[in-house]
Amino acid sequence: MLMKNDKPTGQQHPADGTAVFGPIDIESLARNMGRAVEEGGKALAAYLRPREDGRVKNDFAEEVTDAVNTLGHLAEYWLTDPQRTLEAQTNLATGFMSLWASTLQRMTGEEAKPAAEPDPKDPRFRDPEWSENQYFDLLKQAYLITTRWAEKLVKEADGLEPHLRHKADFYVRQVSAAISPSNFIATNPALIRDTLAENGENLVRGLHMLKEDIDAGGGDLRIRQSDTSKFEVGVNLATTPGKVVYRNATMELLQYTPTTENVLKRPLLICPPWINKFYVLDLTPEKSFIKWCVDQGITVFVISWVNPDEKQRNKGFYEYMKEGPLAALDEIGKITGEKEVSAIGYCVGGTLLSVTLAWMAAKGDTRIGSATLFATQVDFENAGDLKVFADEDHILSIEKKMDEHGYFPGAKMAAAFNMLRSQELIWPYLVNNYVRGKQPTPFDLLYWNADATRMPQKNHSFYLRNCYLENNLTRGKMVVGDETLDLKKVKIPVYELATREDHIAPPNSVFIGAQAFGGPVRYVLSGSGHIAGVVNPPVRKKYQYWLGSDPAGNFEDWFAAATEHAGSWWPDWLTWLRHQAPEEVPASKRAPGGRRKTLGDAPGTYVKE
Structure with a gap:
């Protein structure tokens, strides 16, 4: 007989394979x-x-x-x-x-x-x-x-x-x-x-x-993927020292404090996606790409996008370009006195940077001397599973929903991204959290993943229609401001990073897009996926990357002939970047803000909204 305080004895495995469970209260x-x-x-x-x-x-x-x-x-x-x-x-x-x-x-x-x-x-x-x-x-x-x-x-x-x-x-x-x-x-x-x-x-x-x-979730299920109580932006995430050196209604511009005696003369501007917050590149110090760049002697500026509300309803790609990277270039010139910068764009931030490069090429603006694109698509013919949500009916439905408030909710976008890998990002958490009753473990990357932002109506509609639906950028039919864009006019060196298991920007799609530029392109394939393949510090000695010939023909042939290298691609990129502009200056000339008054400490205020 089982008494009230009897405890289960656990499972046994008899010879016939039948499951036997111990006493139950x-x-x-x-x-x-x-x-x-x-x-x-x-x-x-x-x-x-x-x-x-x-x-x-x-x-x-x-x-x-x-x-x-x-x-x-x-x-x-x-x-x-x-x-x-x-x-x-x-x-x-x-x-x-x-x-x-x-x-x-x-x-x-x-x-x-x-x-x-x-x-x-x-x-x-x-x-x-x-x-x-x-x-x-x-x-x-x-x-x-x-x-x-x-x-x-x-x-x-x-x-x-x-x-x-x-x-x-x-x-x-x-x-x-x-x-x-x-x-x-x-x-x-x-x-x-x-x-x-x-x-x-x-x-x-x-x-x-x-x-x-x-x-x-305000009535919708917001699946917890990490123990959010263990992280706070500015406390144990996004802690690289720096200052807010400029702010407008669309973004804050951050500049980071040098840690080396000398720095590269040409500064670096990072344009992250506005779909999530910039600190994916500044997680914990040991994972921070931004901190690593600073420690390699690079003057780093980063755009931190505002989390838009109804006030940004009518801001499209043109406004984001003018008030984002172009405004940042103006401020970097005033602060450093430099006429050229290197630039990095990540995901949709890379798409915006590519649009900006084509627009600047049409205008004769040469302030960006080289560009790096992380997991970025400019050709969307083979854009992966996100195209499921980008047919005419889906876009009309999204536009109708955005009419109400002037933006697309960040939670909806996060849910769509999770569905791309539902077997990894949805069902394990549903089972672990709500059946096993276990709190998920703290994980900085998944904390960031849940820190979603809204999409302004005009911008999001333009992006879905011109990129996913009509693929206008590489077809030479995208119009931004008063210019019809042509990527072949972009002649500067480009470092194009794709990730092998990317569900958002598939490597084949990135490879095809790399052929759309008019200058030299170094196509590099990293192991892992859209985030881990990018955020891969050398000290961790994880994954690998492949180098091959210039991107031409089809991806499968390129990959078959490519050479695999162990570890992170970061040092390869640094060598490439230094080759573009090797001159250095004393770091004492690169205090955040220069002689201008700064607006507060990094990571700023917009990232906390």
Whole structure:
């Protein structure tokens, strides 16, 4: 008999692979189930209340409708041709017949080859029970057979229009990630063990956290990916010493304090994306690209964009260019006396910098002597999964939503980016936080990722239409201000960094864009993805990078002939940068602001909004 204070003894693994769990405190389990239901009701109320009183509009139905319509077209393709229908049915049936045969073999004690095995890198099925226990092994294999069959249907749907096929592939992957048996208590052995071991206390904690995160999102779920209590901008993030040397309604310009005796004569201007905040390049000191640049003897200026509200509604690419990099160039000239700078643009900040370079080339403005582009697209023909959200219907829907307040909410943009890697950035956190009831560990990069900013209406609409929808920049049809832009007129040296696993700016897309410039381009491919491939300090000795010939032809041929190098690409970039302008001056001439009054300490005020 189990007494009230008996504790679970944990799981055993008998010879037949059957899961056996220790004693359970039935009274505590029942009590916690009741508390979990109560917390679940509070979470549901937190979700429904803002919708009932009109504070939140439920646009989820539009997204579901688009997914259903897209997958309906996929089904129609396979079902309208009897031969294709038979082929699809046969492929699925064959997979399940193999599964049934191997299951019968295991039930009789024979060795059996699995009908489907997960990728060894897939963390969802690493628990031994997924293979040792026949029930969980059957669930796992059935899931893999079904989802791989669905993915194959998309890949072989040659008759579908390319954009529709791309959307179908995206939605199939979203559904596949959502229905994984690893996401649910009844079908995940680790979750069963956790729940029984804690008598359901984990569910109480998890549902309480769910309610808190819905409240934090104002009625929408804001998934916590990091312990936010452990970080504060200006305290243990973005701590490189410097000053705010200029401010307008669109940006603050930061200049950092030199740490070397001499510095490069030509200063460096960094133009980060306005989709997130600049301190991705100034995280903790050991990861900070900005601090590393300062320590290498570079005078660093950085744009810190305002988090826009209704006042920025009518600011487009032209205004962001004039009040961002062009205004920064004016101030850098006044502070340092230099007529040329080097410039870096990251992601959409790199797209803006490229637009600025083309505009300056048309005007005969030569103040930027070299440019570096981090994970930047200027050609959007192969722009990856974000193109799913950039057809005419989606853009019209976004523009309609922006009409209300004059901006696109940062949380919506963050959710879209998370969906690009939902199997890594959504479902593990849903399970860990709200089922296991565990607080996520502190992670500076994910803290920054959640620190999203809004998109001004005119700017965001221009970007979606001119870049993702119409691909006007490399076609020579983008008009900014009074100029039709031509990237071939940009003759300065360009260092083009792509990252191999980038879901936002795929390396092939960056490679094609690199061929659009009119001057010498050094194309470099870094290991890892959109952030980790860029923020990769040499001291960590992580990842690798590839160097090859000048970008021409297709990416696959370039990569096949490229040479792999261990570690960070940062030193290679520094060598390239110094080669462009090697002259140095005493660092005493580069105090932040020069002789002008500064406006406060870095990281400034805009980054904290």
